[in-house]
């Protein structure tokens with residue numbers, strides 16, 4: 226009895242003392258932990274690349290403008306050097322401002338710099354991890370990339386040249402007959418190349434449903450991918466809430482169903498034509514034929530083959546718009562390229578692929594267009610590093626988001642003296658093989674643009690023929706004065722292109738006009754082998 230009584234009493238005393246003991250010890254422990262975390266983070270931060278000071282919890286979020294952040298990044302690169310760091314919330318961000326830094330990390334250390342940051346809404350909820358561009362480095366991405374590589378590698382890209390050449394003749398005819406809408410024609414050209422290579426169906430107008438539906442899907446994807454728009458991007462644990470409480474989910478999930486319906490419909494159309502033997506050679510048919518070997522589900526194929534749509538149209542059409550802008554500001558460059566074309570090609574036929582190696586100035590002009598105002602202004606989709614790393618004594622923590630800021634890289638005065646000047650000669654005067662090849666605008670390492678060869682072929686044929694056939698001249702005001710568009714007025718977004726501007730697109734000679742008319746008549750016949758998307762798919766309703 227006494228023992229039991231003593232025990233109960235002890236327990237009571239212990240219970241009473243417990244909160245006190247806990248409080249007495251826990252508070253210093255907590256303070257110790259916080260202090261340790263602060264000091265550790267300070268030490269780690271101190272060893273990271275230099276950068277602007279941020280605030281607790283939000284880091285540098287308040288200092289990074291939501292409009293054209295690449296300009297601020299380029300300023301910080303000037304201030305802090307070729308590599309600086311900042312924090313967006315708790316995520317470390319590394320910004321590379323020279324090609325050398327980008328090559329050193331994203332290419333030479335490609336094994337650890339080829340992942341992507343987590344895209345919770347755009348990549349996981351909206352796309353169910355089916356869009357490889359946003360997938361982290363790993364098995365899923367490898368499978369996706371293999372399919373695209375086998376359909377777009379340099380030798381395979383040769384197969385599409387005939388189609389690109391014919392689509393380019395249509396473009397020339399559109400510029401001849403409706404020059405005011407040049408921007409829409411450039412878009413149609415890029416879209417038709419994408420749909421023909423993917424689904425074996427071409428488009429006659431940028432207004433066609435297949436283009437519009439895909440563009441809407443892409444616009445929605447871009448609109449959810451804005452940093453800071455969704456709390457769940459910074460606090461992914463919100464995904465553990467019961468589904469009905471995940472308020473951010475219903476809208477992107479609804480869009481996912483629309484995307485699936487569209488992409489499956491396009492896949493089924495190719496499969497139907499494969500069954501009746503009428504499908505032309507295209508990426509989808511090739512992927513369906515190799516389905517068992519690649520181990521992909523139908524849905525995975527449907528998403529994978531749609532990649533040229535998301536990544537290949539705005540980039541190609543936007544780069545051509547940049548060419549138009551540059552020609553308005555640098556008419557002497559245009560004249561010099563025209564002289565070369567006249568000398569090599571003459572005036573009675575269109576330039577063709579086989580002329581390419583005899584047109585060094587024109588090739589340099591294309592490189593300069595990609596450099597002067599790079600369309601993928603932040604280096605495309607950012608990379609992420611998968612293990613802790615040290616570069617030139619600076620600590621780069623695992624999980625950092627890494628941007629190759631093309632706004633700074635392409636205007637680095639050491640590599641490109643007088644960077645704002647549009648001067649194709651810089652590519653002819655250099656001995657640096659990396660500038661002669663100039664893969665830089667297409668990204669880095671294992672993530673380098675998989676459509677690069679196709680894009681180069683589209684750019685070459687269209688730039689050569691447009692410059693050969695037309696003068697691109699400033700629009701005139703009512704007094705006959707030239708209206709020159711602002712050379713810095715560009716859109717906000719991962720693909721930054723010139724804000725629409727007016728210009729005059731005028732055939733250079735009667736012979737050029739006649740040549741386009743002639744070539745167009747014959748191109749119409751040859752294009753017949755790719756059925757139009759409008760006639761055969763128009764019944765699809767979203």
Ligand code: HEM
Pocket residue numbers: 357358359370373377532533534536537538540541544600601604605606607608666667668669670671672673674675676677679680
């Ligand atoms: C002027 C035209 C183009 C430019 C300047 C361009 C540029 C880029 C850049 C900078 C990247 C990011 C690379 C990196 O993360 O390091 C990229 C990725 C990509 N591009 Fe392009 N691109 C163009 C056209 C195309 C075309 C025509 C296609 C498809 C037919 C395409 C498909 C892709 C894909 C699928 C990726 C993602 C690769 C991956 O995450 O593994 N691009 N592009």
